[in-house]
Amino acid sequence: MARTDEKVRYAPEGKPFDYTPQTAALSAQNVIRVLEGRWKLVILFQLFGSNVRRFSELEKAIPGVSQKMLIQQLRQLEADGVVARIVHPQVPPKVEYHLTEWGQSLCPVLDKLLSWAEAAPADVRDRLIESDRSAANTQG
Amino acid sequence: MARTDEKVRYAPEGKPFDYTPQTAALSAQNVIRVLEGRWKLVILFQLFGSNVRRFSELEKAIPGVSQKMLIQQLRQLEADGVVARIVHPQVPPKVEYHLTEWGQSLCPVLDKLLSWAEAAPADVRDRLIESDRSAANTQG
């Protein structure tokens, strides 16, 4: 039952940097930090679907988000190199957001995360798939 | 340059449940929710290394954590089915924490996350690897 042949990669020999449990935990935490935030995953999955979106499109595609939060989360994702921002110098203004190369490469990673969620025990899985937070969005 | 042959899995045909961008974002958010928290990843990487630890062991292995936070994060991980808790009925009390089967299967997933961090642009990667948060722990 126990698959002890699973290889833990965070203490390799010739890797770019050698992981200890501490440093591995630290960088993993920072990855989570990039992804956490009330609206970041919602934004990212929007961009996975269409790749390029303007601000107002995202705003109406994401019910319940305020302008402040939307711009804040976008700015943070931009600062972390996940999304890029293009300003078209025209009036009325037009600003488009899209995934960077690195941002696009996140898609299969999140896929692994979802697979992990599917492999959860039934009771846990239900909580992971269907959240009470979705109820708040249905009343928009 | 654009690898458009990457398959997005969240809208498949015969999967256990069909993903829309919304539901995918939602469940992904909940997975992140399981992992986020000031000490959860640190705890998990401790358990990846040793698999079984008692409360006091974790406490001294993780500098800077308070009893309140340690027990809180452990309880949440337990509620989410990632770790399990075993009470040995003896005096003085002995309580051990270990990864569940599902919790162990998280290891390769975090591995993918770390690989993604390594693939980041140089400037971003540096921020992901070395966090300012670690500075706060060095004064303990």
Next chain:
DNA sequence: CGGTATCCGGAATGATACTG
């Protein structure tokens, strides 16, 4: 040893109004 209970400060989030 392995917790609980309570209080506090700061950060994250959100509603609202205003602007180039």
Next chain:
DNA sequence: CAGTATCATTCCGGATACCG
């Protein structure tokens, strides 16, 4: 259209004291 500024609130993490 695409933001910025301000204020209110809620949530999270930490310090401290106490308990079976």
